[in-house]
Amino acid sequence: MTATRPLSCHLDVLRLPLLGRRLRGRRGRLALQLPLALAALLLVLDGFTGPQQAARNLATVTPWVHFRGFAVLALLLAGNLFCMACPFTLTRTLAKRLSLRGRRFPQRLRNKWPAITALFLLFLAYEVLDLWASPALTAWLILAYFAASFVLEVVFTESAFCKYVCPPGTFNFVYSTVSPTQIGVKNPEVCRTCVGRECINGSYSPMPVMRVDAIPGGQREVQHGPDGTLGCGTLLFAPQISSNLDCTMCLDCVRACPHDNASLFVRQPARELFQPDAWPKRWDVSLLVIMLAFMGLTNAFGMVPPVYALQHTLVDSLGIRSEWLLVGLILLAGGVVAPALLALAAGRLGQVLTSTTRKYPLRHTVAAFAPAFVPLGLGIWMAHYGFHFLIAPGTIIPVIQEFLGQPGEWARFSGTLDLTLIGLLQLLALLAGFVGSLAVANRAALRLYRQAAMPGLLPWALLLLGLALAAAAVFSLPMEMRGSVLFD
Numbered sequence: 001m002t003a004t005r006p007l008s009c010h011l012d013v014l015r016l017p018l019l020g021r022r023l024r025g026r027r028g029r030l031a032l033q034l035p036l037a038l039a040a041l042l043l044v045l046d047g048f049t050g051p052q053q054a055a056r057n058l059a060t061v062t063p064w065v066h067f068r069g070f071a072v073l074a075l076l077l078a079g080n081l082f083c084m085a086c087p088f089t090l091t092r093t094l095a096k097r098l099s100l101r102g103r104r105f106p107q108r109l110r111n112k113w114p115a116i117t118a119l120f121l122l123f124l125a126y127e128v129l130d131l132w133a134s135p136a137l138t139a140w141l142i143l144a145y146f147a148a149s150f151v152l153e154v155v156f157t158e159s160a161f162c163k164y165v166c167p168p169g170t171f172n173f174v175y176s177t178v179s180p181t182q183i184g185v186k187n188p189e190v191c192r193t194c195v196g197r198e199c200i201n202g203s204y205s206p207m208p209v210m211r212v213d214a215i216p217g218g219q220r221e222v223q224h225g226p227d228g229t230l231g232c233g234t235l236l237f238a239p240q241i242s243s244n245l246d247c248t249m250c251l252d253c254v255r256a257c258p259h260d261n262a263s264l265f266v267r268q269p270a271r272e273l274f275q276p277d278a279w280p281k282r283w284d285v286s287l288l289v290i291m292l293a294f295m296g297l298t299n300a301f302g303m304v305p306p307v308y309a310l311q312h313t314l315v316d317s318l319g320i321r322s323e324w325l326l327v328g329l330i331l332l333a334g335g336v337v338a339p340a341l342l343a344l345a346a347g348r349l350g351q352v353l354t355s356t357t358r359k360y361p362l363r364h365t366v367a368a369f370a371p372a373f374v375p376l377g378l379g380i381w382m383a384h385y386g387f388h389f390l391i392a393p394g395t396i397i398p399v400i401q402e403f404l405g406q407p408g409e410w411a412r413f414s415g416t417l418d419l420t421l422i423g424l425l426q427l428l429a430l431l432a433g434f435v436g437s438l439a440v441a442n443r444a445a446l447r448l449y450r451q452a453a454m455p456g457l458l459p460w461a462l463l464l465l466g467l468a469l470a471a472a473a474v475f476s477l478p479m480e481m482r483g484s485v486l487f488d
């Protein structure tokens with residue numbers, strides 16, 4: 001097996017003419033955030049004051065129909081561009097100046113359980129409150145994101161909202177692991193002797209994670225103090241980064257490094273999924289990735305007719321009257337409990353079939369196969385979001401026209417793509433995801449079980465196949481065309 005080439009041998013994106021300098025510049029991120037912040041404010045304005053029809057309001061059409069499709073494509077083709085330009089963290093510098101106490105996020109919550117809970121609650125609210133159909137509620141949700149991000153930045157020294165809470169951020173972290181870019185360092189030797197470690201500490205911080213000191217012979221002038229540069233908000237240390245998990249691609253590490261040693265490199269897409277130690281072997285990380293793939297299936301299941309039959313059955317058999325409880329039970333069963341139990345069962349069965357029960361803790365086995373759920377999970381979300389986008393790709397134009405006080409040219413722009421073609425594209429996304437997942441699982445099985453790789457792979461391959469087939473079955477059913485003019 002050939003050793004993986006270090007990132008420094010790959011193309012340095014920040015050395016590209018024009019683009020690199022702009023992105024690295026002190027205000028590089030701001031230039032991306034300001035247009036998105038303006039867009040968010042317009043969505044909020046239209047959400048509160050515009051027509052309360054989902055298909056005619058910017059607040060619903062933009063995030064629920066168009067934006068999600070683009071964000072997923074960006075993850076696949078470039079990297080975590082949404083987090084990079086995220087408007088919710090626009091006030092981070094201001095918040096950090098107010099944050100003088102230097103308090104860390106509670107130790108017990110420094111894991112992915114809060115993010116899993118936040119994702120679950122968002123999907124629950126999305127279904128029960130019909131967020132996709134309510135411009136005003138969507139506007140409140142956008143404001144809530146701004147407020148939560150700001151408050152957590154003020155209270156805690158790290159970017160707790162991004163790292164531990166934000167649902168879209170968590171989604172982006174997980175699926176940016178297939179992206180063709182990653183932060184790394186040009187020369188690890190420089191990091192070995194680096195005193196200030198500004199890439200993580202920043203050149204000012206109320207409570208540095210590592211020692212902050214003067215930098216003898218730094219290549220760049222670094223201002224220590226309130227005018228300095230922030231370090232990594234999600235506490236990643238550039239020379240040790242092996243994964244895109246938790247990286248918002250904010251490039252603060254690049255700006256903070258006085259030795260010009262941190263950068264953004266092109267890498268082999270999904271490279272980390274094939275690397276044994278790229279991710280921590282933690283239950284929260286492994287289950288987040290597996291659950292997110294199943295949440296994609298459960299989320300799509302919420303749009304097809306059998307979900308109503310299931311709800312009626314639950315009402316009749318259990319006498320449940322609360323919609324929160326009803327939908328909560330379905331989401332909990334399909335998106336949380338089932339994936340956790342199935343992953344544990346597949347892990348244990350693989351150990352039994354390969355006689356490695358004593359060799360590896362179950363946590364390590366599940367962690368080895370968890371990355372295999374990324375390609376298929378992404379395929380499921382792409383099939384879902386792609387459907388919403390392709391069913392009425394042009395409707396954003398008449399919505400903008402009406403927002404600007406012009407008559408909306410609905411007849412001209414509300415055309416839909418051929419449904420058979422959309423179905424084929426969905427199938428293609430699932431198939432590509434499944435093949436990618438099998439390749440990752442196969443590599444993990446070879447690494448863990450060597451000659452016994454086949455029996456070790458079997459339970460995971462069956463689980464992935466079951467998930468792919470279930471997704472294909474759901475997508476073959478008629479779906480609600482939420483947020484499109486066809487549905488309203």
Ligand code: SF4
Nearest residue numbers: 191194197198199257
């Ligand atoms: S990336 Fe820069 S700031 Fe971070 S340890 Fe290396 S040389 Fe120091």
Ligand code: SF4
Nearest residue numbers: 232247248250251253
């Ligand atoms: S490593 Fe940290 S500072 Fe660097 S781009 Fe990623 S999130 Fe930002």
